[in-house]
Amino acid sequence: MDKITLGSSSLQVSKICLGTMTFGEQNSEAEAHSQLDYALERGINFIDTAEMYPVMASAETQGSTERYIGSWLKKSGKRGNIVLASKVAGPNSRMHWIRGGKNNLDAVNIRAAVEDSLRRLQTGHIDLYQLHWPSRNVPIFGANSYHPQHERDAVAIEDTLAILGKLVDEGKIGHIGVSNESSWGVCEYIKQAELKGLPRIASIQNLYNLTARQFETGLLDETCHRENVGLLAYSPLAFGQLTAKYLDDPQARGRLTIFPPGWSPRYIRPATIEAARQYAALARANGLTPTQLALAWCYSRWFVASTIIGATSLEQLAHNIDAYAITLSPDIIKAVDAIHASLTNPGQ
Numbered sequence: 322m323d324k325i326t327l328g329s330s331s332l333q334v335s336k337i338c339l340g341t342m343t344f345g346e347q348n349s350e351a352e353a354h355s356q357l358d359y360a361l362e363r364g365i366n367f368i369d370t371a372e373m374y375p376v377m378a379s380a381e382t383q384g385s386t387e388r389y390i391g392s393w394l395k396k397s398g399k400r401g402n403i404v405l406a407s408k409v410a411g412p413n414s415r416m417h418w419i420r421g422g423k424n425n426l427d428a429v430n431i432r433a434a435v436e437d438s439l440r441r442l443q444t445g446h447i448d449l450y451q452l453h454w455p456s457r458n459v460p461i462f463g464a465n466s467y468h469p470q471h472e473r474d475a476v477a478i479e480d481t482l483a484i485l486g487k488l489v490d491e492g493k494i495g496h497i498g499v500s501n502e503s504s505w506g507v508c509e510y511i512k513q514a515e516l517k518g519l520p521r522i523a524s525i526q527n528l529y530n531l532t533a534r535q536f537e538t539g540l541l542d543e544t545c546h547r548e549n550v551g552l553l554a555y556s557p558l559a560f561g562q563l564t565a566k567y568l569d570d571p572q573a574r575g576r577l578t579i580f581p582p583g584w585s586p587r588y589i590r591p592a593t594i595e596a597a598r599q600y601a602a603l604a605r606a607n608g609l610t611p612t613q614l615a616l617a618w619c620y621s622r623w624f625v626a627s628t629i630i631g632a633t634s635l636e637q638l639a640h641n642i643d644a645y646a647i648t649l650s651p652d653i654i655k656a657v658d659a660i661h662a663s664l665t666n667p668g669q
C-alpha cells in the first residue's frame with residue numbers, strides 16, 4: 322500500500338484510510354477488531370473516527386466507535402503503527418447527547434471533546450484532529466447552496482485555531498484538519514493561522530465519489546493544491562449505492578435499507594440512482610464490479626490524498642482494498658466523465 326505525506330504535516334498515511342463509523346452500530350466490537358487487524362495486514366496505517374460515531378448517531382451508541390478502537394489499541398499494542406484521526410462535532414442541536422447539544426468549535430467544547438476522545442481511545446495523542454463540520458452557516462450534508470439568510474452565530478476561526486494550538490502544544494493532538502469545508506473556509510483557516518502563528522490545516526475531509534464531484538467544480542481542488550491541503554475523500558461508494566447492490570435488489574440489506582430513508586436523501590435521489598445504474602453498466606462492460614470502478618476511480622484522482630473506505634464485513638473490506646491494484650484505462654475515465662457531464666453531482 323502506497324503512503325503519502327499528508328498536506329503540510331509530517332504524517333505518512335496510506336492511500337486508503339479505514340473509516341470506522343459502522344463500529345458500534347452495524348459492526349460489533351469483535352468485528353471492528355477484525356477489520357482493524359485486517360486493514361493493518363493489508364498495509365493500511367490510517368484510521369479515521371469521530372466523537373459522534375457510530376452512525377446513525379444516537380445517545381445510546383455515541384462514543385462506541387472510539388471505545389472499540391481504544392480496546393483494540395490496548396489489546397493489540399499497535400498504537401505506534403497507526404496514524405489516528407478523530408473529529409470534534411460542530412453545532413447540531415439535535416445531538417443533545419453531545420455536551421447537552423451545545424457542541425461547537427470553541428475552547429470549552431474542543432478541550433472536552435479531545436479529552437473524552439483520548440479517554441475512549443485509550444491513548445494520549447490523536448495524530449490528526451479534525452473539525453467535523455463548520456461552526457458557521459455552510460451548506461453541507463446534501464444542502465448545496467449558500468444563503469446569508471441562514472447565517473448563525475459562529476465561533477471565530479481564529480478562536481478555534483487558538484484552542485487547537487494549545488492542544489498541539491500540550492501534545493494531545495498532532496496536526497489539524499477540517500471537514501465538510503468550502504474553499505472560503507480553507508483559505509480563512511490558512512490566513513488566520515499565518516496571521517496569528519497558529520497551526521495550519523493539513524487536510525480536508527469532504528464527500529467525494531462518482532456521484533459527488535463538487536470538490537472539483539467548487540475550486541477546492543485548486544485551493545487545496547495551491548495551499549497543500551490533502552483531500553481525505555469520504556463515502557467513495559455513496560453509502561453503498563455505487564456497489565449497485567440496491568439496483569440488483571432494492572431490498573438488499575445494507576445501510577440504505579436498514580435505516581430510515583430520510584436519513585441520507587442525497588444517496589437515494591432518482592438521479593443518484595440513475596448515475597449509479599450508468600456507472601454500474603460501464604463497470605460491467607469492462608469486466609469490473611461497480612465497486613471496483615467507483616473505488617479505483619477515487620483512489621487514482623490526482624488530488625485525493627487518501628480515500629476513506631467503509632465496510633460492514635471482511636469480504637467487503639477485502640474487495641475494496643483489492644481495488645487499489647486496478648488501473649482504469651483512459652477510455653474508461655473518458656466514459657466516466659461523459660456520464661458525469663450528463664448527470665452532474667446528483668449525490669452531492
Ligand SMILES: NC(=O)c1ccc[n+]([C@@H]2O[C@H](COP(=O)([O-])OP(=O)(O)OC[C@H]3O[C@@H](n4cnc5c(N)ncnc54)[C@H](OP(=O)(O)O)[C@@H]3O)[C@@H](O)[C@H]2O)c1
Nearest residue numbers: 340341342555556557558559560561575576629631633637
Ligand atoms: N466527515 C464526514 O462528514 C464523513 C461523512 C461520512 C463518512 N465519513 C468517513 O468516511 C468513512 C467511509 O464513509 P462511508 O462508510 O460512507 O463510505 P462508502 O464507501 O460510501 O460506504 C461504505 C458502506 O457501503 C457498503 N459497502 C462497502 N463496500 C461494499 C462492498 N464491497 N459491497 C457491498 N457493499 C459495500 C457498506 O455498508 P452496508 O453493508 O451497510 O451496505 C459500507 O459500510 C466513514 O467511516 C467515516 O470515517 C466522514
